[in-house]
Amino acid sequence: MALLQIAEPGESTAPHQHRLAVGIDLGTTNSLVAAVRSGSAEVLRNTDDQPLTPSVVRYFADGRVQVGSAAKATQAEDPENTIVSVKRFMGRGLADVARYGALPYRLVDAPGMVRLQTAAGVKSPVDVSADILKVLKVQAERALLGNDEGELAGAVITVPAYFDDAQRQATKDAAQLAGLTVLRLLNEPTAAAIAYGLDNAAEGTYAVYDLGGGTFDISILKLTRGVFEVLSTNGDSALGGDDFDQAIAAHWRKVHGIASADMKDLRRLLMVAREVKERLTGAPQAEAEVTLRYGQSLRLRLTREEFHALTMPIVQRTLVPVKKALRDARLTIEEVKGVVMVGGATRMPHVQAAVSALFGQPTLNNLDPDKVVALGAAIQANALAGNKTGDDLLLLDVIPLSLGVETMGGLVEKIVPRNATLPVARAQEFTTFKDGQTAMAFHVVQGERDLVKDCRSLARFELRGIPPMVAGAARIAVTFQVDADGLLSVSARETGTGVAAEIAVKPSYGLSDAEIAAMLTAGHAHAREDAGLRALAEQRVEASRTVEAVRSALAADGAILLNDRERQAIEAAMQALEHAATGDDPAAIKSALAALGAATAEFAARRMDRSVARALTGKRIDDVTTP
Amino acid sequence: MTRNFNQNHFALFGLPVSFDVDAGALERAYRELQREVHPDRHAQATEAEQRIAAQWSTRSNEAYRILQSPIARGRYLLHLNGIDTAEETDTAMPVAFLVSQMDWREAVESARRARDDAALDRLGREERALRAALVGELRDALGRADWPAARLCVRKLRFIEKLAEEIDLAAEALDT
Structure with missing residues (x-):
């Protein structure tokens, strides 16, 4: 029977204090950090009192790193050490990057992901992104904590919806490297939909057209009473505002006969191209002066008509994914209630015109296209940190690209189809090709094409120890699991004998946890000591979070779902953990955490069971009032 | 696993076992279930609870997908009656x-x-x-x-x- 609960003397029964969590839009051109403060989401300003921090990182020979507007201002002086638009390199190889056009960097080929040779050494795109995130972290801590002691509970980092597993994993690695706790990777159009939907109390089917500096996404969402259900997503993770700059720069080089440009000239041309592009949004024509090497001075002009003619093919390229997404969602254009425009590049009039012509309605531009993603991420971060809000929001997102394995003849067998709602798990059985075959190699790929060579290779692994049988007798079940971040893990098992292999799909391009730990400690004078203290601090935070979670679960359901003996076992494990957390051995805390986990597993299952029963029988007020 | 987890897809959403599914009722039940079990609703819970939430959320996505599609629903009803449609292995067709x-x-x-x-x-x-x-x-x-x-x-x-x-x-x- 249910007993009333009374707290220990001195122990607070009040709800936990507000946890500080931020949303970060790690953009190709600019990055932003936002948080929910006194009930509403706002973008936090940087040290220049600006909401947008340019995603530009400059490396100096003495190891100094400069991020933001100062680095942006000097990019033409030191182009090869000043990395702009690094997001386009995340999870990408040298061959992919070569397609972006002429770039003023010393690119280094490396397995999995391209590297950049700088004055401060070879940098991976993950390193460069982590340097941007570190600055945003400091900015958030200063704005939210001031001089108070304390820590951020974590961050929601946004990624383009069309990012594949390699790009997502690289982003998560960068955040960890910057010392951020990643609450969730959130798709940018979904983040924008949250901000838009909550602001406008929108209901129905909406399209979010998100053209950023380097990536393009289209997502179709159904909004129903705080539930944001993504029906389909599509895009091009190598198409964005930068391509318009490239088109202008290439045009000028042709017109003015600039056959070979060095890195500085290239950077100058791209900068002037961007400036002119932005001015053409408000003016019918624009011109700018550029001084190239050897003092050659050029007056560069462009009219809006010329610009539109030059770049209309790029705009048209965005409409193909839009049509695919509608087809995947089984929707006609008439069924879309509104089209939300996101990303700075959607300010261009011919982009607006093309999108509204396709949908047959004016586009929705009432939110700042630069800020809306960060604001949505902040709202989600606040909810994930456990701060109760009145919005009661739930996101149901999808995987953008199909996942499969290589089969005979270089063909792809799809296991998880694109647009499957996350989290998802799918299994597929395979069998041996030869008599007595005892091992099987798996090649995991992502993409829509039928041939392995046209898809992205994610990982390779082997299942060994299959008992010798005749060809076709073994039954190998391969299971793909994709979590709410859109990240894949794969396991394989011979069902007769139970021989198993499991991999997190990381090795071919991602960083192992050990590598991240090594990178975190590299270069510090007291590296080893710092690493130990950090591990202890992390375990203590985890211990206190877990104790709080168990205590609130016990308060809510302990009396109903547990008998005295079960409750005592959980309380004993909790006390053991609290005791371990007062010591300074991270391993002891970790094992006490595991023991508490084991002690609460059955309780957690019963609680979930009850929640499920409640979902089906409990009547929500809005269900009662609608027919 | 608990009693609820192993019930059939229809029962999971509180629906009668039938080919004719009330699409509105299915959609509402799916949303209500995800509101309870989605990993985002348990982000601050214990690890055990997060794991169970992920399993439940995966399970309800799968059940929803099957019940939404007439062909998957038909195949599932046959499966509940012990009939294998064997679309991969049996290729004989009229x-x-x-x-x-x-x-x-x-x-x-x-x-x-x-x-x-x-x-x-x-x-x-x-x-x-x-x-x-x-x-x-x-x-x-x-x-x-x-x-x-x-x-x-x-x-x-x-x-x-x-x-x-x-x-x-x-x-x-x-x-x-």
Whole structure:
């Protein structure tokens, strides 16, 4: 029977204090950090009192790193050490990057992901992104904590919806490297939909057209009473505002006969191209002066008509994914209630015109296209940190690209189809090709094409120890699991004998946890000591979070779902953990955490069971009032 | 696992076991269930609870997907009655049906090569009409517990689904 609960003397029964969590839009051109403060989401300003921090990182020979507007201002002086638009390199190889056009960097080929040779050494795109995130972290801590002691509970980092597993994993690695706790990777159009939907109390089917500096996404969402259900997503993770700059720069080089440009000239041309592009949004024509090497001075002009003619093919390229997404969602254009425009590049009039012509309605531009993603991420971060809000929001997102394995003849067998709602798990059985075959190699790929060579290779692994049988007798079940971040893990098992292999799909391009730990400690004078203290601090935070979670679960359901003996076992494990957390051995805390986990597993299952029963029988007020 | 986790997909959403599903009721039940079990709702819970939440959320996504689609729902109802539709392993189909499928494929391919939008639209409409008729047959067969007839309908619908994919691919090719 249910007993009333009374707290220990001195122990607070009040709800936990507000946890500080931020949303970060790690953009190709600019990055932003936002948080929910006194009930509403706002973008936090940087040290220049600006909401947008340019995603530009400059490396100096003495190891100094400069991020933001100062680095942006000097990019033409030191182009090869000043990395702009690094997001386009995340999870990408040298061959992919070569397609972006002429770039003023010393690119280094490396397995999995391209590297950049700088004055401060070879940098991976993950390193460069982590340097941007570190600055945003400091900015958030200063704005939210001031001089108070304390820590951020974590961050929601946004990624383009069309990012594949390699790009997502690289982003998560960068955040960890910057010392951020990643609450969730959130798709940018979904983040924008949250901000838009909550602001406008929108209901129905909406399209979010998100053209950023380097990536393009289209997502179709159904909004129903705080539930944001993504029906389909599509895009091009190598198409964005930068391509318009490239088109202008290439045009000028042709017109003015600039056959070979060095890195500085290239950077100058791209900068002037961007400036002119932005001015053409408000003016019918624009011109700018550029001084190239050897003092050659050029007056560069462009009219809006010329610009539109030059770049209309790029705009048209965005409409193909839009049509695919509608087809995947089984929707006609008439069924879309509104089209939300996101990303700075959607300010261009011919982009607006093309999108509204396709949908047959004016586009929705009432939110700042630069800020809306960060604001949505902040709202989600606040909810994930456990701060109760009145919005009661739930996101149901999808995987953008199909996942499969290589089969005979270089063909792809799809296991998880694109647009499957996350989290998802799918299994597929395979069998041996030869008599007595005892091992099987798996090649995991992502993409829509039928041939392995046209898809992205994610990982390779082997299942060994299959008992010798005749060809076709073994039954190998391969299971793909994709979590709410859109990240894949794969396991394989011979069902007769139970021989198993499991991999997190990381090795071919991602960083192992050990590598991240090594990178975190590299270069510090007291590296080893710092690493130990950090591990202890992390375990203590985890211990206190877990104790709080168990205590609130016990308060809510302990009396109903547990008998005295079960409750005592959980309380004993909790006390053991609290005791371990007062010591300074991270391993002891970790094992006490595991023991508490084991002690609460059955309780957690019963609680979930009850929640499920409640979902089906409990009547929500809005269900009662609608027919 | 607990009692609720192992119940059938219909019971999971509080619906009667039947081919005729109230789409609105299914959608509402799915959303209410995800509101309780989605990993985002348990981000600050213990690890055990997060793991269970992920399993439940995965399970309800899978059940929702199956109940939403008439062919998957039909296949699942047959499975509940111990009938395997064996679409991967048993390739024997009525000859007339296979011949009509080949004709369809050829029509789609020639429309694609001719970049004939109107022809593709027409094929799409015909495919949807054929699919609707087969779904009707499936409903009737399941209603009178005629498992062999229902099984054949599901197997035919599998071909129609593949055909629909080819029409989509051809339409995509014309977009570019």
